[in-house]
Amino acid sequence: MRASDTERDRVAERLREAVAEGRLETDEFEHRLDAALKARTHGELAPLVRDLPSPGSTMEPAGAASPVPAGRDGTWVERIGGPATSRRAFAFWGGFNRGGRWTVGREFTAFAMWGGGHLDLREARFEEREVLVRCFAVMGGIGVTVEPDVHLEVDGVGVMGGFGEYSPMSEEAEPVPGAPRVRIVGFALLGGVDVQRKWSKAGRRKLTGGS
Structure with a gap:
């Protein structure tokens, strides 16, 4: 806000x-x-x-x-705000990985050609409550994983390839107040961009009340 x-x-x-x-x-x-x-x-x-x-x-x-506002367990307040630690990722005949505790810039660009990469936002912080992630895959692939309770928008184009969201029924959840809004846009040419909602181990424990 x-x-x-x-x-x-x-x-x-x-x-x-x-x-x-x-x-x-x-x-x-x-x-x-x-x-x-x-x-x-x-x-x-x-x-x-x-x-x-x-x-x-x-x-x-x-x-x-x-x-x-806080999220389901109050952690969203702690995870929004602060300087970005990464704003881009690039792979050419190789790969990249962003995961664990990192801070996503309010605008993030990922590019993969003849290679692949993965963006895991499940334990990440967010520079702002709304972030824009641009993904471009050319004869390569990019995977993006988010927690099921964020506000997620996926709007990309696949040309002789795929660009879309897939989540198992067991991972579905309603967005919670205070959660970030993640917009994922871009295109895939002879490749794919796969967006998936999936709980992290810590998120699943909190959801089920486990220790």
Whole structure:
């Protein structure tokens, strides 16, 4: 969700209170204040005050009042916002893999020619709540895996190849409030782009209440 001027000002005021109370060093305050004034979304604002109590309080974290909704287990708040660690992937007569804990840029481009690659977003962070992933496969293949409860849009073209989404019935789930929106676009020529919804091991344990 887009942040308003009022919300940016509210976060800036919390930061000023925190530095006045000695909770933040001057350089950290200046860094966070600059980020708050430049923030465009709630996901960028929430991490700036999550570790700070409300002004005059030592109990309630200021981030608890964040307007950013949580996902099924509260983890989506933690996973949205922050600088991207990768914005592109390229394979030519080879392959690439992005998986585990990485931060997806709000615009990400993947290209594979005479090779292949895999983008696993199930444990990733997201630079913004909405990300655009462009996939281009020429005589090669790209696989994309997301958790079933994200907002997913797939809109690609396959020419003598395939571009689409496949998910087993057992992996179907409704998108939850606060989950990121992932748009996957592009084309496949004599190759394929396969998008799949599939729970990670950690996600499945949380879903079933396992340890």
